[in-house]
Amino acid sequence: MDETDLIQAAKRGDVESFNVLVLAHQDTAYSVAYRIMGEADAAADATQEAFISAYQKLHQFRGESFKPWLMRIVTNACYDELRRRQRRPATSLDALSDVQPMPDLELHTPQENPEHHVQRRELNSAIQDCINDLPDDQRVIAVLSDVEGYAYQEIAGMTGLPLGTVKSRLSRARNRLRDCLRGIRELLPTEYRLMNE
Amino acid sequence: MTVSPQIPSDRDLELLSAYLDGELTDREKDKLEQRLARENALRAVLDDLRETVTLVRGLPRLKAPRNFTLDPAIYARAVPWWKRLFSPQAALQLTGALGAVASLVIILLAVLLSRGASEKSLMTAEQAAPGQPSQLAMQPTATPLPSEETAIAYSGEGLLQTTLAAQSLYYATHAPTPTLQPTQPAAGFAGPAEAPAPLAMEAGAAPSSADMTQTGGYAPLEAQDALGAAAPPLPTAPPAAQPMLAAPQAAAPPAGNEFAEGQGQEGNNNESETQVGSVTNAVTEEAQAMAAATATPAPAAQAQRGTPEAASEKEAAKEEKGERSPSRWWLAGIGLVLLVFSVTLFVLGHRQRHA
Secondary structure, X not given: OOHHHHHHHHHOOOHHHHHHHHHHHHHHHHHHHHHHHOOHHHHHHHHHHHHHHHHHOHHHOOOOOHHHHHHHHHHHHHHHHHHHHHHOOOOOHHHHOOOOOOOOOEOOOOOOOHHHHHHHHHHHHHHHHHHHOOOHHXXXXXXXXXXXXXXXXXXXXXXXXXXXXXXXXXXXXXXXXXXXXXXXXXXXXXXXXXXXX | OOOOOOOOOHHHHHHHHHHHHOOOOHHHHHHHHHHHHHOHHHHHHHHHHHHHHHHHHOOOOEOOOOOOOOOHHHHHHHXXXXXXXXXXXXXXXXXXXHHHHHHHHHHHHHHHHHHHHHHHHHHHHHHHOOOOHHHHHHOOOOOHHHHHHHHHHHOOOOHHHHHHHHHHHHHHHHOOOOOOOXXXXXXXXXXXXXXXXXXXXXXXXXXXXXXXXXXXXXXXXXXXHHHHHHOOOOOOOOOOOHHHHHHHHHHOHHHHHHHHHHHHHHOOHHHHHHHHHHXXXXXXXXXXXXXXXXXXXXXXXXXXXXXXXHHHHHHHHHHHHHHHHHHHHHHHHHHHHHHHHHHHHHHHHHHHHOO
């Protein structure tokens, strides 16, 4: 049963068919949610809300590509979660600690050197910190474009923003990331040298 | 080549960002490339941006920490009720439920009809049974004696004798008669109600209105009073007396006919009593046929005897109903079969929905 059949069955109320779609897209959805939210629990909450919302709004799906439609719902769920947290700021135990834990959920090859794996994790954590420092509107665009690789037009469709707004927000986000990562790039080789020594 | 020391503007950064993504038009792209060839600072910024984008795009795809599948027990309810109603399983279940209700209605209807018919038959039998004082008490407006006299008055000739005979028959049949079966007195009692009319026709003395009036004058005073009270318009039987007339005849009209013959010929109390005994033992199909034949009136008499004839038709209809009443249980049987079928459909639909 292909994706179209699964969607049609889910539209008729077949939850099991929808769950097949969930299993096929949950990694992508959670990854986007995590990059936007910057926190594992919040990303999981947003992902779950997104799939529930997608099932309830499935009758609105008009046959376009399912993944961008789902990513739009995930993005909106992240926006809702961000707004909810801004209204009721709650400090989690993770946020109280100095180091934001990076979940070991990355898909890596088993042949990877453990040292390189650690270095890569630190670099990814630093990049994620830079992303987290972006304003919400720029962060969503940066994640959709540079993490997920969507084109401008697709991002405009997902976020409901004009194409020019997408371009300008992405440009500002990249400029901020460039400034943030410039210092990290200067630090990381030294650490790598120390670790290699 | 000249190196521009200027810091790139927001517009330049936007162009560089779009240039990295291939989102510039050909004209924008040409102009930017010309500037990049001239401006080292702009080219350095472009390199920084490219490295940044490369780092970010190198972020790995994360694996979901758990499954985000939905629980069917909870989210299956999100389907609109009308879609669930028109599912094949729900339609099967609904059909079974409606069929069960319909079959119950059919069974109830059959039971009520059969019970009503049996009660009518019972009432007929009880009304026709003589020697039971309770019957007279139950039918105060249609006592047997005036009814008999009214019917006898239709016959025209020999009215006085038949009236006397009917009275004697009434008293004779109300007396304990060991030889009579419970239904036999009913037949004998029912006889005088209408049987004299056919008998009078056979005798070639079809009565006219004048005859009726005259014969009414010959009737005893109490008979006339009963006639006036129970049946003021002669052609139509009094509503109160009609059930009393019709019911006994429905029980045994042919016996009544034979009794009328004997009554008209004999006109004697003793002979009437004996005739009752003989008549009630002669309830046969042939007598029914004879009753139907003798009930065919002459045109002149037909107008006068409209009431007895209509009553006989009603009796025949009631007789048919009485015969059919036990067979109404076939309707209940059909309802029962339909009920079993409907319940089976309902159970099948229920199982399929919750499978």
